[in-house]
Amino acid sequence: MSQQPAAGVPASGNSAPGSTDAGVIRNFCIIAHIDHGKSTLADRMLQMTGVVDDRSMRAQYLDRMDIERERGITIKSQAVRLPYTAGDGREYVLNLIDTPGHVDFTYEVSRSLAACEGAVLLVDAAQGIEAQTLANLYLALENDLQIIPVLNKIDLPAAQPEKYAAELAHIIGCRPEDVLKVSAKTGEGVGELLQTIVDLIPAPVGDPGAPARAMIFDSVYDTYRGVVTYVRVVDGRIGTRDRITMMSTGAVHELLEVGVISPEPLPGKGLGVGEVGYLITGVKDVRQSRVGDTVTTATKGASDPLGGYRDPKPMVFSGLYPIDGSDYPVLRDALDRLKLNDAALQYEPETSVALGFGFRCGFLGLLHLEIVRERLEREFDLDLISTAPNVIYTVEMEDGKESVVTNPSEFPEGKVAAVTEPVVKATVILPSDFVGTVMELCQARRGTLLGMDYLSEDRVEMRYTLPLAEIVFDFFDQLKSRTRGYASLDYEPSGEQTADLVKVDILLHGDPVDAFSAIVHKDKAYSYGVAMAQKLRELIPRQQYEVPIQAAIGSRIIARETIRAIRKDVLAKCYGGDISRKRKLLEKQKEGKKRMKMVGRVEVPQEAFIAALSTSEAATKK
């Protein structure tokens, strides 16, 4: 981290970090859908408040990881302190707290929101509000944030500011003329927005004399500095000389550095009521500094933590295996490294007959899985295969024994009394033309309609309860293809339900192939079994004997395909000129044989497993 003071930060006065009058602080975030221009708006604010000069401006300044910049999404949030001289001539401190923009990170979003008093609701004037934005808006309203509705991209020819202003007004209960209209790209309206933030968002309120309490809203691992913890001080003060306590664990750490980001780190003497900044303690693992936890001072510390802390709980599980088995230690080290920066990532070693040595990993959701996988492949140069994602099940046996299943192949044998699966509350926003087809989809996925609202004449919000397992299967792809890409989806966990679930095993020549076991609803077991058996029949080369592929529930076979025995494997001609070529061909085939996995007596090329596990979505991505 740079030790250089950044341009534009006043060195003293009532707005100096650590001694800022809470009355001039405005803590806010921007709630927006991917691509609706949040990062561009943040960039423009950085420029207009002078903390970044035009020369050092780079697009999407705050998105640090390559993946974030490429995908245009924010995975980890950040906070930046912006000095702003308002219309009244007073100098204010605006703390822009960036929020992660995806469904998997709802909890992190909620903590970022809890650090704010207000939120800019940023919506693309050509597209209208999306489901995730709506979900985050509801979260903001639950946190009693002052909402400033803003339509972005008004410079676009396709913009319909009047239509979407009416939609926003309808949703948040304001007047259409209260909706600000900006172009983050050209800067039009951004000045007014800054002034509105000062005018409308309340200053933070806290007790400067009380024991220190600061909420962690983000925690990031930095190779050079260790964990950098982002906090919002609620009460009291945290000074450079304090030792601090993490209230969820009671762990005490020395403070090495306290400061603010503006937009480069700027070490200071401390942080006071309402202020937002960072702490560095020298810990090396974000698990020791968890989002949502309360930081207090080790001496004369607070007795009650701030509310709302939750342990990150993985919702989706998948086996990750290196395609080249010798990469297993690389994968292990890579996961150990990623874990430092990802409190929600869980993993433990597992072995698979089909795939060899790997890890069963737990993720917050599908995007989290995809991001972790992509980082492993990109940053650690690994080629990975992941098993079909599944959720966590609780299986209760008739003898009362209960087990938690995160890997379908570990589904217990014997008489099952009940299986419990996680369910979510899902919100879908879509053009009204597609209501019928989406209802069909949700019903086919065991959904229950909770309600439906027209956001405007032609846009509908539908709320469903759905099993999470159905969503992790290919719900989002299906939703997108049925609505020509117009629907947006958000969901949040909403408990568990018992359901008629069974484990389907796939047997190759009588031996189960662990990687293909799946827990599915009884009504879908047959179609899963048939589809998987057919897929494998096409992918597995013929052997010297007939190989049956069966799908089974317990000992009951529900589907069967047969790989016929190979009858001919001989080169017709082998004369003088063919010998070298033929020998090389055989040598190559022998090399290929080494990469075969044996499932019982059956030789299966690793590529067949990989192809069978690849979903249609993964296949089209390639």
Added chain:
Amino acid sequence: MSKPLSLYLHIPFCSSRCGYCDFNTYTATELGDGVDRASFHEHLEAEVSMAARQLAPTHHVETIFIGGGTPTLIGAQALTTLITRIKEDFDVAPTLEVTTEANPDSVDRQMLDQLRAGGFTRISLGMQSSAAHVLATLERTHTPGASSAAAQQARAAGFEHVNLDLIYGTPGESDADLDRSLDEVLKAGVDHVSAYSLIVEDGTALARRVARGEVPMPDDDVAADRYELIDDRLAAAGFDWYEVSNWSKQGGECRHNMAYWRNADWWGIGPGAHSHVDGTRWWNVKHPRTYAQRIQAGLSPQEAEETTTPEQRRLEKLMLGLRIRQGLVQSEIGCSVQQVASLVERGLIDAESAGQPDARIVLTRNGRLLADSIVRELST
């Protein structure tokens, strides 16, 4: 004592290229830079002498095989000249076998007489099929019936050994078509039959037609059925298999080809020809013009060579030896009694050959059809 040597001579010319063929052959009569078809045999004669300078002191010639291409395109006179040159430069065995390949429509009685008089003892005719539509798919130019007629003429001209080549499994060929082809073969009174399943080789016109969907890919299961049909019909007519794709009457085996499968020494003369002497393999430059220029400059036409490792030699021995009726001696190829027992149990090698270290490993008919996988299994 003088060691046996086989000579192969490659004539790289055809009047037209068949769609399935990936051999080293050219249809032009002029190849540029003064190299032409009419005098091409002179370059081959020069390489014969080169070979003789190296090997004549230690080797004598047992067999000669002229292949192509279409050797008869250069005429009986040129072919005979080549044999004469060999006999001048090398000692030859009294039982010398001299074979030439020929297309049924490129030979007539006069030419056959000339060849016979010039020392040829054996002729191999590319019949492929007796079905007109199969010949059309293969883009062969001869007509049904031409092959058996040519074979009968060859016998009349005094050739004791006549072979007919068949191709089976061509898209569009039925079991009945193959049956009729076999009728024609048996009617011709030959003592040798080679039958090859149609292989779609990369880069051929046939491969492009398959890729475009104009012709279906030959089916391996169909090929297996046809192989069994051929084996049954020929066996009933007094032919024995002696190599995976070759059948003969008693004494009708092609000794030249046996030299390949026994991993003996041979020298390949001509563009792209391969040689194997004392464990070293080499091959000549492929294009006839480049080849001719090397020869004219007094240089070796060799393009590259390889000396195989013991492991590679073992693999070659397995893949060649398992193809022939004689099979291989178990102890010589270093496979275990268990490996052999497992193959016997699966019906892939002959039960009688198992158990003893000095037993010969001989493929059953199912084993012949799966010879490559057996080689892979035994070589691990």
